[in-house]
Amino acid sequence: MHYSLLDYFIVSPSLVNECKAVSVLNDGDNPSDHLAVSCRVNVATGLAEPSGMYPNALKNIKLNWNDADLSAYANTVTELLTRVNIPTDALLCHGSCTVDHTARLESYYGDIKWCLHTAASRSVPSIKMGVQKHWWSPQLNELKQQCIDATDLWKSVGRPRSGEVNSNRIRCKLKYKNAIKEAAVNADNAFNDSLYEKLCTKNNSAFWKAWRKRFCSHNQKPANIVNGTLGMIMFDMNSVNIFHLLLHRTLTVIAFNYVW
Numbered sequence: 001m002h003y004s005l006l007d008y009f010i011v012s013p014s015l016v017n018e019c020k021a022v023s024v025l026n027d028g029d030n031p032s033d034h035l036a037v038s039c040r041v042n043v044a045t046g047l048a049e050p051s052g053m054y055p056n057a058l059k060n061i062k063l064n065w066n067d068a069d070l071s072a073y074a075n076t077v078t079e080l081l082t083r084v085n086i087p088t089d090a091l092l093c094h095g096s097c098t099v100d101h102t103a104r105l106e107s108y109y110g111d112i113k114w115c116l117h118t119a120a121s122r123s124v125p126s127i128k129m130g131v132q133k134h135w136w137s138p139q140l141n142e143l144k145q146q147c148i149d150a151t152d153l154w155k156s157v158g159r160p161r162s163g164e165v166n167s168n169r170i171r172c173k174l175k176y177k178n179a180i181k182e183a184a185v186n187a188d189n190a191f192n193d194s195l196y197e198k199l200c201t202k203n204n205s206a207f208w209k210a211w212r213k214r215f216c217s218h219n220q221k222p223a224n225i226v227n228g229t230l231g232m233i234m235f236d237m238n239s240v241n242i243f244h245l246l247l248h249r250t251l252t253v254i255a256f257n258y259v260w
């Protein structure tokens with residue numbers, strides 16, 4: 001039995017000779033046909049991406065403002081802002097000079113962002129995003145374990161491409177994958193139903209609470225398509241907000257003649 005592997009890593013020329021190890025990550029709990037590959041390179045500190053304006057730890061977390069120590073946050077922001085170098089020339093410029101103030105204004109903006117993020121990381125509790133799947137169940141854990149066991153057994157007998165051991169591995173994998181999909185879809189449907197119900201009963205505060213919990217915590221960008229089953233277009237016309245909610249792939253237009 002022969003099969004080949006073909007993978008490329010594209011790296012800067014300066015890193016080519018720094019590659020220390022390349023490996024295929026073959027974990028039993030990866031139900032995909034595709035295996036993750038990793039390559040380890042040594043990067044001189046000078047070449048590393050600057051830590052930037054955001055403390056790195058803030059990238060994948062959700063800040064829980066309800067439990068925040070707001071006065072500590074305000075005090076930290078105030079304290080940090082006093083250290084920011086204000087670009088007075090740029091701010092007072094009426095455009096008649098020949099200096100390009102862009103870079104200075106960008107760094108001023110970055111400094112302010114840094115103050116806000118740093119203060120938040122010190123006084124606002126946070127939870128990691130993308131880690132918890134609220135719909136995950138013990139049944140899924142069980143299927144996952146079956147999948148891992150079947151994959152391990154398959155590996156131990158030399159990864160055959162046919163035969164019962166291989167068929168069993170594929171069956172377990174499909175069962176696990178389908179169960180994950182189904183659980184996610186069910187969770188979406190349940191969410192859509194409850195959102196729809198809140199709209200129908202004009203329970204505005206509950207609607208927005210659910211809405212924000214679902215869509216505003218992950219990232220700050222408005223989403224046009226969310227996981228393929230729920231689409232949202234929101235716009236404002238003469239203070240009349242119109243929502244198009246695509247529920248269960250059926251377009252339902254709900255118009256409100258008052259401002260939310």
Ligand SMILES: [Zn+2]
Nearest residue numbers: 093095097099
């Ligand atoms: Zn100027």
